[in-house]
Amino acid sequence: MTTPRLVDHVIVGSGFAGLCAAIKLQEDGETDFVVLEKGSDVGGTWRDNTYPGATCDVPSQLYSFSFAGYDWSNSYSPQPEIQAYVQQVAAESGTLDRFEFDAPLTDAAWDDAAQRWTVTTPRGVWSARFLIVGAGALEEPKLPDLEGLEGFHGEVFHSARWNHDVDLTGKRVAVIGTGASAIQIVPELQRVAGHLDVYQRTAPWVIPRNDRPYSRLERAALRRVPGLRRLYRTGLYWSHEAYVPAFTLQPKIAAPAKVLALKNIDKGIADPVLREKVRPTFEFGCKRVLRSNTYYPALAADNTELVTDPIAKVTGTAVVTEDGTEREIDVLVVATGFHTTDLPIAHHLRGRTGHTLAERWEQTGMAAYKGTTVPDFPNLFLLVGPNTGQGHTSMIFMIESQVAYVRDAIRTVRRRGLAAVEPRADATAAWNRSLQRRMRRTVWTTGGCQSWYLDEHGRNTTLWPRSTADFRRRLASFDMEAYS
Incomplete structure (x- = not known):
């Protein structure tokens, strides 16, 4: 039997979500972690999607970390450039020594007696206090059910x-x-x-792209003029938020x-x-x-x-x-999309009751408290979880908001000397009732289409039905009163 390697944190995935978690944990002095990545390099979605013409449909300055700029060539970034950006941020972060590549998660089970997660991959087994899953929704391709x-x-x-x-x-x-x-x-x-x-x-619906290469002068100004990149990014952010109403x-x-x-x-x-x-x-x-x-x-x-x-x-x-x-x-x-309302990794996460997260969601629909935590799954944090998706702006903003919430949760656990935290069932139910009530008036529900936003019951379990600024405010600090 393999002896598990002890760490404080296991992070699953090395795309934007997992990399952000690793960098911010390190900033907090939480250096005892491992990042498990099923592929052979960082990048996640942007490593895997290399089809001709692959380009982000969110402006470059917005589709990047707030804490890590880049010398983008175009107003909208092509896939190779985004992948190079993720690789550069990872290399400069000082965290790559704790990344395990070609290590897909095959099982993660909560041990209630030890108050730890046992995480299994083909490359080894880890025992961790906290499990942070950043596998993302655009991970597993969905094939059409076609005869022949x-x-x-x-x-x-x-x-x-x-x-x-x-x-x-x-x-x-x-x-x-x-x-x-x-x-x-x-x-x-x-x-x-x-x-x-x-x-x-x-x-x-297809609107004009309005993409263009940055001039040499613009690129130099964005690199060297203090505050210009942040100002430009802020303008882009609010122009995209104007779509929310x-x-x-x-x-x-x-x-x-x-x-x-x-x-x-x-x-x-x-x-x-x-x-x-x-x-x-x-x-x-x-x-x-x-x-x-x-x-x-x-x-x-x-x-x-x-x-x-x-x-x-x-x-x-x-x-x-x-x-x-x-x-x-x-x-x-x-080109038929991904398993977005049936996250594949949910079949590999087993909580306190021994049931998988997928089995839980079969009963309740895909749902989490603040898109991040789930009852009966202590010390589990989902990045890009249920109802955190966006149809108008950058997911990086949502990822950074969730990571800030996770960091505060870990600080709270340490400060109070707790072994584990999990959201109360009543708080989780209230959060999702309110969310789905709000969802009824959105165009995703009333607009007369069938989309990948909706699950088999017609519930929108993927998108956030308010502004991203509102999401960040709600996750600004860890609300211990909603947890047990």
């Missing part, structure tokens, strides 16, 4: 597991999906494919943005029939609002066909739609 998919003879891969060994030049390619990844992939494939089929279930209170406020989106269609597509196919039929913001200047022109290109008929099946060489049309292809790209 496994029998397709050509290359097939998910957007998050891109096969760069496949040369797509001149090939007949199909893309299933029209979400955030797909609208970045489609323009890139259209340039090289012999023919491209894009399968659309529902048309998304339209999403959470009154969709009519989004009218100017809808006009921009409709003009984006008219600018990119001349054919009135195709224009009608890509015109959204639900309220602006009900699904994630996307940004692109190149998606619509790619759909309008001579070598692209937008298919809106439902897919019936996949054969060895083609995609067949319900109207009987069979479209021959060489490569199938699946």
Whole structure:
């Protein structure tokens, strides 16, 4: 039997969330930790998603840590640059000596007698007082349930597991999906494919991207002028927060943005029939609002066909739609999102009762207190947990807010000489009742769409239904009165 290695903290994941937790714990003098990462490098989502055109849809200055600047090349950052940023921050943080790579968590169980977590990976076992999970929601790709998919003879891969060994030049390619990844992939494939089929279930709202490279002067000023980067970031933050009332209170406020989106269609597509196919039929913001200047022109290109008929099946060489049309292809790209309302890691976390977090959520729906802690799971902290997601701004702001809350929780435990803390069941239930009441008036509930924000019961368990400033205020300090 393997003897567990004793540490104060186990952090799971080395993307933005896990890295932020490691850096801030070290700042507090909490240096006895290990970061367990299933991959071979830091970066998480930005390490794994290397598809053509992969770019952040939040401005660079906002999609970065408040405490770690970077010399960004563009107003919106491409994937390689974000990955390089995470690598640089990790290298400069002085924490990498406590990272274990190629170490996926296979089991984490609370030992009530020892008041510790036993965390198991293929690379070893750790015993920790605190377990901080930063695995994220965009971790496990979701494949469509299509008849015959496994029998397709050509290359097939998910957007998050891109096969760069496949040369797509001149090939007949199909893309299933029209979400955030797909609208970045489609323009890139259209340039090289012999023919491209894009399968659309529902048309998304797409506003202009307005991306541009920073000039040499701008980059120098952002590096050297004291306070300029912070001022620029603050302006971007509040401009994005201006979307919140339209999403959470009154969709009519989004009218100017809808006009921009409709003009984006008219600018990119001349054919009135195709224009009608890509015109959204639900309220602006009900699904994630996307940004692109190149998606619509790619759909309008001579070598692209937008298919809106439902897919019936996949054969060895083609995609067949319900109207009987069979479209021959060489490569199938699946851009159908992730398991966001059924977090895969929840199946590996076992609390005081011996049940997994996934089993608990099967009964209650995915829920946590302040998106961070769960009854019967002492000293467990979830980063990017239930109802912390964003449809309008940077998740880094939410991550930093949660990490501040976790730090204060650990300080409280140490100051009071406690062994463990967990949220009271009544406090957790009250928090989520209030949250779901607020959710009823949001565009995500009333906007007339089915989105990945909703679970199988139609509950929005992913997004925060208020401003991010309100979230930060509510997590500004650890509220011991809500815990036992």
